[in-house]
Amino acid sequence: MNQHTKKQHFVSQFYLRNFANPIFSKNLCVYDLQEKCWQRRTTKGVGWSSYIFSMIEMDGQWTDAFDQFINENVENPAAPALKKLALREQLSEGDKKAVALFVAATIVRSPEMSRTVLGQHLESLSTESLAELEHIVRIWCQWVDRPYDSNAYAEFLKPSSFGAIWINSQHWAQRILGWEWQVCTTSRDKPFIASDWPVFAQRGHGMSMVSFPVSSEVALVFIDGGKLNEERDHAHEVTAINCQTLSRALKFVVACQESFPGDQFLRDHRIVT
Numbered sequence: 001m002n003q004h005t006k007k008q009h010f011v012s013q014f015y016l017r018n019f020a021n022p023i024f025s026k027n028l029c030v031y032d033l034q035e036k037c038w039q040r041r042t043t044k045g046v047g048w049s050s051y052i053f054s055m056i057e058m059d060g061q062w063t064d065a066f067d068q069f070i071n072e073n074v075e076n077p078a079a080p081a082l083k084k085l086a087l088r089e090q091l092s093e094g095d096k097k098a099v100a101l102f103v104a105a106t107i108v109r110s111p112e113m114s115r116t117v118l119g120q121h122l123e124s125l126s127t128e129s130l131a132e133l134e135h136i137v138r139i140w141c142q143w144v145d146r147p148y149d150s151n152a153y154a155e156f157l158k159p160s161s162f163g164a165i166w167i168n169s170q171h172w173a174q175r176i177l178g179w180e181w182q183v184c185t186t187s188r189d190k191p192f193i194a195s196d197w198p199v200f201a202q203r204g205h206g207m208s209m210v211s212f213p214v215s216s217e218v219a220l221v222f223i224d225g226g227k228l229n230e231e232r233d234h235a236h237e238v239t240a241i242n243c244q245t246l247s248r249a250l251k252f253v254v255a256c257q258e259s260f261p262g263d264q265f266l267r268d269h270r271i272v273t
Contacts, residue, residue, distance in 0.1 A: 008052050016047060060144040118157065179208070188216055190238055211244050
């Protein structure tokens with residue numbers, strides 16, 4: 001039987017350590033958005049889902065090949081580059097490429113993104129195409145000895161989904177590399193936060209913008225078609241970026257402490273799916 005991992009992280013553990021206390025440790029301060037309370041957890045305990053990046057091969061065995069591929073081609077190159085940023089060190093061109101690809105992969109490999117894309121794809125199919133797909137999925141389930149249930153379509157389409165994640169990650173990375181990069185900083189007593197979906201993207205009025213918290217003290221803002229106001233109020237900058245991060249959060253928020261700029265919005269946070 002092929003070796004496979006049940007708990008697979010869609011939010012990288014090395015990334016979560018940037019928001020730990022002390023920094024780079026495994027000790028996290030996590031706000032559970034369902035339970036509405038703060039909890040102490042480790043990096044292994046959040047940002048994962050069962051078999052999310054594993055798929056069933058035609059012999060009926062699970063394979064972690066895609067999870068390993070992302071680890072080798074996205075996470076391993078990005079880890080030292082993001083640590084440099086967290087320590088406010090200069091990035092090389094190679095570092096920037098690694099960061100851009102990591103941010104892009106974080107955008108597209110969230111469970112919510114995968115569910116949304118799958119749902120939209122199935123809804124776009126004609127009645128005839130959907131019936132043909134159902135027939136194929138039923139045959140596949142029999143072949144790999146798996147039940148035909150509510151997860152069957154998602155499991156059958158995983159090879160295509162994984163390909164789409166990789167293609168879209170590369171596409172987003174190339175776009176981000178061509179945009180203006182702004183590094184925003186704060187102090188540890190007024191920290192940035194992360195979440196289960198920490199990348200915020202927005203487009204309008206001829207400008208595209210992506211914000212990405214790097215650590216408790218550093219965040220990146222990528223801009224196309226404009227630039228940040230040099231005379232902006234830096235005192236409210238951290239609150240604005242934290243609110244952007246919080247707006248995408250579905251399950252949890254991570255911070256180095258229980259108080260942060262914008263924490264007053266936690267109580268009224270509404271999970272939008």
